[in-house]
Amino acid sequence: MLETLIIMVVKIGVVFSVLLLVAAYMTWVERKVIARIQVRLGPTRVGPCGLLQPIADGIKLFFKEDLIPSQVDRALFLLAPALSVVPAMIAAAVIPFGGTTTLFGLLPRPEPLQITDIDVGLLYVFGITSLGVYGIVLAGWASNNKYSLLGGLRSAAQMISYELSMSLSVVGVILLAGSLRMSELVRVQQGFSWWLGVVPIANWFVFSQPIGFVIFFICALAETNRAPFDLPEAETELVAGFHSEYSSMKFAMFFMAEYANMATASAVAVTLFLGGPLGPFGPSPIWFIGKVFALLFVFIWFRATLPRFRYDQLMTFGWKRLLPLALLNLVYTAILATVR
Secondary structure, eight states: OHHHHHHHHHHHHHHHHHHHHHHHHHHHHHHHHHHHHTTOOOOOSSSGGGTTHHHHHHHHHHHSOOOOOTTSOHHHHHHHHHHHHHHHHHGGGGOOOSSEEOTTTTSSSOEESSSOOOTTHHHHHHHHHTTHHHHHHHHHHHTTOHHHHHHHHHHHHHHHHHHHHHHHHHHHHHHHHOOOOHHHHHHTTOSEEEETTTEEEEOOHHHHOHHHHHHHHHHHHHHTTOTTSOGGGOHHHHTTGGGTTOOHHHHHHHHHHHHHHHHHHHHHHHHHHSOTTOOTTSOOHHHHHHHHHHHHHHHHHHHHHOOOOOHHHHHHIIIIIIHHHHHHHHHHHHHHHHHO
16 A cells, blocks of 8 residues: 555656646747747757756746735735646646556556546546636736736636537547547557558547547647637737736746646647557657657747737637537547447
């Protein structure tokens, strides 16, 4: 019993430490990638190639004055950043990031590279990640600032509009896999099929559910408030939106939540559509990390390339384009699953 508890604590510590490290260094990656796209250099001063820039930014924010405006609802104002960052971190608890390991023979039996594996893992991910919007809405409301309130309301409307399409986009995967367990969703994607009897194709759901994958990824952009769906913090309209009144580490927590949500959304997309940790030589964390960073690069690429939607375009795209397309994909998949 003690041995199991120690292994669980170690896995929790490793996963959350890596997630925090990814959230911190995604700021460096984003600044470097966007700089290269715009023919600039990006951070170069702090450390080799600017690699210590996230640490310098963290130290700066830690020592900055923590201002709390007099007109805010103090309890909710302080609670909101934690309500944003905690769901972003704990959603990763059910995602398998590798096969099994004995840690070079140090463990008495093979341990799955996953914190926990529950029957309703996918529902857990959707339930936990949907809680993050409460932190944003409360931040907007508690700030007692009209720009912050508008940002919070936009985030709530955006989440409702795109959460529905995102949920429908994964129902096709559930129909084909017959399970909500994350490890089972990876297991059914093992092996290859022969296209036209000649070309080997991996059994990843991205090939049988390409529309579902595209819808899921677009909705993930909207759910994480990333460009071109960054209306809740549109600088040109709302100053900084829901976090206008925040400073110091509370301000940093909102950015930590955004990048952790990006990593979690990419990890879920990899698990559902891209075979999770599966690769040519079996499951490995290396394949999983590579796929996750490939999707994170697309997040950054979109920000550097696409202009921000108008708010009416955002709502129209979600309700009149993505939702009907997700329903059609669901009907098609249901027919396909019945025929099989």
